[in-house]
Amino acid sequence: xxxxxxxYLTYNNSMEKETGKVIHFYDKARVAVLSLTGGALAxxxxxxxxxxxxxxxxxxxxxxxxxxxxxxxxxxxxxxxxISATIKTGAVVYxxx
Numbered sequence: 001x002x003x004x005x006x007x008y009l010t011y012n013n014s015m016e017k018e019t020g021k022v023i024h025f026y027d028k029a030r031v032a033v034l035s036l037t038g039g040a041l042a043x044x045x046x047x048x049x050x051x052x053x054x055x056x057x058x059x060x061x062x063x064x065x066x067x068x069x070x071x072x073x074x075x076x077x078x079x080x081x082x083i084s085a086t087i088k089t090g091a092v093v094y095x096x097x
Contacts, residue, residue, distance in 0.1 A: 016048060016094040025087050032087050033080050039095060042072035051091035058083050
C-alpha cells in the first residue's frame with residue numbers, strides 16, 4: 001500500500017504544478033480571471049481547475065491582460081482566460097504536463 005501511495009504522489013507531483021487561483025469568473029463570457037501565485041502561464045499550456053470534487057482540464061487558447069492579448073504571463077500577474085466550462089471562484093489552477 002505504501003509503495004502505491006508513493007507512486008501516486010510522485011505521478012501527481014511530476015505532472016501537475018499549482019500555478020494560481022481563480023479570483024473571478026464571468027459566467028456569460030466564460031472568462032476566468034487568474035492570480036498566478038505559483039508560476040507562469042502561456043497560450044498553449046494545459047491547465048486543470050480544481051474546487052472540491054469538481055475538476056476541469058482545458059488548453060489555454062487565449063489570454064488577456066488589461067484587455068490586451070498576451071502570449072504569456074509571469075508569476076505574480078493576473079490574467080483573463082477564455083474557457084468552456086463554468087469555474088467557481090477560489091478554484092486552484094494547476095499547469096498539467
